[in-house]
Amino acid sequence: MSVKFKKSYKFALKSSLYITLYCFVLLMPLVLFFTDIAWWMYSLHSVFVFFISFFIIQYRVENFIYRRVKKIYDKVSLLEHTDLRSSAVTTDMQTLTEEIEKFATNKKIEIESLQVREEYRRDYLGNISHEIKTPLYTIQSYLETLQDGAIDDLEIRDQYLERAMSGVDRLTFIIRDLDMISRLEAGNIHLETTVFDIVACVQEVFDFLEYRANKRDITLMFDMKYPKPIYVRGDRDRISQVLTNLVSNSIKYGKNKGTTEVSIEDLIKNKLIIRVTDNGEGIKKEFIPRLFERFFRVDKSGNRKVGGSGLGLSIVKHIVEAHGEHIYVESSFGYGSEFSFTIEKASKEAYEEIMEEE
Structure with a gap:
């Protein structure tokens, strides 16, 4: 006192x-x-x-x-x-001084945060505008050409209609992914949690993407044989989408005659980690922190030859986090990348119990 x-x-x-x-x-x-x-x-x-x-x-x-x-x-x-x-x-003037300094510091942080958000908003609007207008202009140009008389040439008509339809598909793909991200961020997507075999889920993804991989002579494989089912707990459809997006990305950015390998490993007592590894282009270190941003592309040239909406990794991150899990990325530029995520392990008894209920 x-x-x-x-x-x-x-x-x-x-x-x-x-x-x-x-x-x-x-x-x-x-x-x-x-x-x-x-x-x-x-x-x-x-x-x-x-x-x-x-x-x-x-x-x-x-x-x-x-x-x-x-x-x-x-x-x-x-x-x-x-x-x-x-x-x-x-x-107590010392307390007052500390309060004012604290207030000033908080306001400074708040202003910097708002500036970062504003910059992110501008980037986001610019990216989404670019992503949407590209297929729209493509569709418009082909339809205008057909209107100007090219529709009378059956070969050109079919070719241009096919290309216009491809633009519509791309636009639909972007809008669908945007809708999914919006619902994920708002927490409006309900996860249908169940117990399933992750090995069978990966194999289904391999079968689905096999044709696309063969076109680039990329081999899809497990790191080893998994003779027995490995049961996990989660939303099977969403986890399948995560695997599809990760494997699809490895095919897009992989090198010809390369490999995409999936491994399933024990992490801790009740967790598994699923790794998707390729020997493709790899990612520069400075780009890794931004990989899961919406519409962020490593290729700054705006090249869209690889396709996709630019939302795949953002969707992956939201789905994994909606399960209460974590996603990781490691990459060495020129040598390949590895994306991995955790998932809750389940027992065979839990799987059989769910199968009996169904």
């Missing part, structure tokens, strides 16, 4: 002491030589002057500081949902 008192009233104490000493020294010759007042009475009077000075100064300083500082509190709402009290402001 004594330390707090000294800090709180330091200014008033010093000022009162200076006034008392000044009066004592200045008036002492006059009082002692020209009046009959006793020494002890003069000393008592000095003590009285000290206390009176202290209380007057303290009161005036408190009111002065309080009135002005309260305006600051009112304008910037420094203390939210808290009534400003005189004692809280005026008796």
Whole structure:
């Protein structure tokens, strides 16, 4: 308490002491030589002057500081949902200073965060505009050409209609993925959690993408033989989509006659980690933190030959996190990449129980 008192009233104490000493020294010759007042009475009077000075100064300083500082509190709402009290402001200036510094720091962080969000918003709007207008312009150009008379040439008509339809498919693909991400972020997609065999799920993805892989002479394979089912708990359709997107990406950016390998490993007691590894182009280190952003592409040239909506990895991240799991990426530019995600392990008994219920 004594330390707090000294800090709180330091200014008033010093000022009162200076006034008392000044009066004592200045008036002492006059009082002692020209009046009959006793020494002890003069000393008592000095003590009285000290206390009176202290209380007057303290009161005036408190009111002065309080009135002005309260305006600051009112304008910037420094203390939210808290009534400003005189004692809280005026008796501990160190606390006030710390509060103001804290407020300034928080506001600085808030402003920087808003600037980052605004930059992200601009990038996002630019990307989505580019992604949508590309197929739209493609469709428009082919249809206008047909309107100008090319429709009479059956070969050109069929060719241009096919290309226009390809643009429609791409536009539909983008809108579908955008709708899914919006629902995932809003938490509007309900996960149908069940127990299933992850080995069979991976094999189905391989079968689905086999034709696309063969076109680039890429081999889809497991890292080893898995003779027995490995049961996991999650939404089978969503996890299948995660695997499809990851394997599809490895095919898009893989090298001809390359490989895409899936491995299933124990992580901890009740977790597995699924790894999708390729020996393709790889990703530069500076791009890795942004891989899961919507529409982010490593290829800054705007090349769209690899296809896709640019939303695949963002969807993967949202689905994995919706399961309460984590996704990781490791890549060495020029040597390949590895995407991995965790998933909850389940027992054979849990699988059989669900099968019986169905």
